Amino acid sequence: YARQFLSIMEKPDVDHIEGLSPAISIEQKTTSHNLFFNVGAITEIYDYLRLLFARVGEPRCPDHGHNLQAQTVSQMVDAVLALPEGSKLMLLAPVVRERKGEHLHVFEELRASGFVRARINGIVTDLDDAPALEKNRKHRIEVVVD
Structure with a gap:
């Protein structure tokens, strides 16, 4: 819904803005009985946040906090073969x-x-x-x- 108004407005000529809190107005009514239909989905910001975290975020192990990186099959095989004998x-x-x-x-x-x-x-x-x-x-x- 909100996305349709973004294309109507002109983009402001600014380089940097600080201290502005986001303003969101949501009508309080039941729009769906789906439990996964939340504020992010209603305001359509969920898709933008998902894109932001996919591009800027760093995936980490939830248990150990280490950075996660994609590996090819050959990299995984090399890692296993590099383990000490008897591991x-x-x-x-x-x-x-x-x-x-x-x-x-x-x-x-x-x-x-x-x-x-x-x-x-x-x-x-x-x-x-x-x-x-x-x-x-x-x-x-x-x-x-x-």
Whole structure:
């Protein structure tokens, strides 16, 4: 909605402005029953913020604070080969990411494909002893690539 007025107005001839707080006027009414429809979506600023953070932001590990960088497959292989001899390494492949369900078919498909272990909600388990998952809770399943 607000975006349509931006093209009508002339751009001001200024180099720098300080101390201005943003002014936003939002009519208080229910526009959607979608839980993800928030102020950012209503004002259409969400798209601009997403673009800003994608271009200017630095991705960091939420647990350790280290900068994250994209790597090619060969860079990842080189990093693994550079580990000291005797280092332990667990290679995981995501199968289910925060989805509700019992996921019995997932376990069956993994076993049929020859996999033996999986990390289920953070716990490494043999697929033959996979726990019964609650149908209405979100789960994360990662297969251990041996």
